[in-house]
Amino acid sequence: MISFTVTPVGRIESPIQSVSSAPRQPDEGAPPAWLVFEPHYRDALLEIRAGDALTVLTWMHLASRDVLRVHPRGDATRAETGVFSTRSPARPNPIGLHDVEVVSVDGLRLQVKHLEAVDGTPIIDVKPRLDQKIALR
Amino acid sequence: MISFTVTPVGRIESPIQSVSSAPRQPDEGAPPAWLVFEPHYRDALLEIRAGDALTVLTWMHLASRDVLRVHPRGDATRAETGVFSTRSPARPNPIGLHDVEVVSVDGLRLQVKHLEAVDGTPIIDVKPRLDQKIALR
Numbered sequence: 001m002i003s004f005t006v007t008p009v010g011r012i013e014s015p016i017q018s019v020s021s022a023p024r025q026p027d028e029g030a031p032p033a034w035l036v037f038e039p040h041y042r043d044a045l046l047e048i049r050a051g052d053a054l055t056v057l058t059w060m061h062l063a064s065r066d067v068l069r070v071h072p073r074g075d076a077t078r079a080e081t082g083v084f085s086t087r088s089p090a091r092p093n094p095i096g097l098h099d100v101e102v103v104s105v106d107g108l109r110l111q112v113k114h115l116e117a118v119d120g121t122p123i124i125d126v127k128p129r130l131d132q133k134i135a136l137r
Numbered sequence: 138m139i140s141f142t143v144t145p146v147g148r149i150e151s152p153i154q155s156v157s158s159a160p161r162q163p164d165e166g167a168p169p170a171w172l173v174f175e176p177h178y179r180d181a182l183l184e185i186r187a188g189d190a191l192t193v194l195t196w197m198h199l200a201s202r203d204v205l206r207v208h209p210r211g212d213a214t215r216a217e218t219g220v221f222s223t224r225s226p227a228r229p230n231p232i233g234l235h236d237v238e239v240v241s242v243d244g245l246r247l248q249v250k251h252l253e254a255v256d257g258t259p260i261i262d263v264k265p266r267l268d269q270k271i272a273l274r
Contacts, residue, residue, distance in 0.1 A: 001175065001259070004196050006141045006230050038138065041229065043205040046219030054221075057232060059141050068180035082183030084191075084263040092178065093143050093261045095194060095232070122138070124230045126221040 006059060008122035009044070010037035010108075016118050019062055019089075030116040035123055037108040048126075050104050057125040058096040058117050063089035096121070099129060143196060145259035146181070147174035147245075153255050156199055156226075167253040172237075172260055174245040185263075187241050194262040195233040195254050200226035233258070236266060 014033035035056060037045060048054070067090035069080040083091040100112035151170035172193060174182060185191070204227035206217040220228040237249035 001145045003145070004143045004198070004259075004261075006143050008138045008140070009229050041205065041221075044219040044221045044229065046206060046217070047222040048219065052222070055234065057230075061141070068178065069183060080183070082181045082185065084178075084181045085184040085189070085265055087264055087267070091262060092146050092181065093194075095262050097192065097234070097264065099267075122141075124141075125228060125232050127224055127234065128222055130224070130236075 006124050008038075008059065008124055009041045009126075010035055010123040012036075012058065012115065012117045012119060012121040012123060014115065014117060014119045014121075016116070019118055030114050032103065033112055033115040033117070035110040035112060035126070037110075037123070039108060042108060044126075045105075045108070045110075048102060048105060048110065050102050052102040053129040054100055054102060054112070055127045055129055056098040056100055056112070056115065056123060057127070058098065059122040059124050060089040060094040060096045060117075061122060062118065063091070063094035065090075065092055065094060067091070095124070143261050145175075145196065145261055146178045146263075147172055147260040149173075149195065149252065149254045149256060149258040149260060151252065151254060151256045151258075153253070156255055167251050169240065170249055170252040170254070172247040172249060172263070174247075174260070176245060179245060181263075182242075182245070182247075185239060185242060185247065187239050189239040190266040191237055191239060191249070192264045192266055193233075193235040193237055193249070193252065193260060194264070195235065196259040196261050197226040197231040197233045197254075198257075198259060199255065200228070200231035202227075202229055202231060204228070232261070
């Protein structure tokens, strides 16, 4: 089957420096972080404002891509399940979905809340959350 | 910035045969559709069952990738906005997010409700919806 090329549009800046120190889900204590975009994508950020609810798509570049079964939440006492029924970073295409809230916008830098990604993680897309915003635009 | 390769894990089978006939959002009348996976990914589907609430990630292979501003919902009377504040398929990395419900599972084929993708669209990932299922696993 034909493959496709994903080109990062920016990177995460975060105090989280390693996978082992990252919370598994954002309600488990993720610190504030920044989305830092490449200058080429400036126009794609038009109309994004403080208070917006976004889904950030990342490429989890440290994850293994050849894992098809995992123990849920890394707990070896639990039976293995297919990666498509988990949020494990290990999966054929290691794309992360992160629901965040924009705290502030400074040109190509967006400060956000509730982002559990490791510092340096590539950003590949940003979308408004349907439940929050599509009805308004 | 380094790029990454996305490898499809399956394809959508849908009665929607063209972009112009696709509803813009799934609550606008999307028909039942099937997620059809490659045999290699059989284990990744373990534990997915009828009734599950999933987010399907697709590669919107017909979309333009060099568009950074669009008229919201294609309405030329509305001011252009950045693609990152819309759900337009036209975006630097044309990844679609589709919230679906599994109707039935038949080996490598999952029938789903509420999927607005065009027939033949590549599937690149599947995740459980956090609000529906993570708490149970």
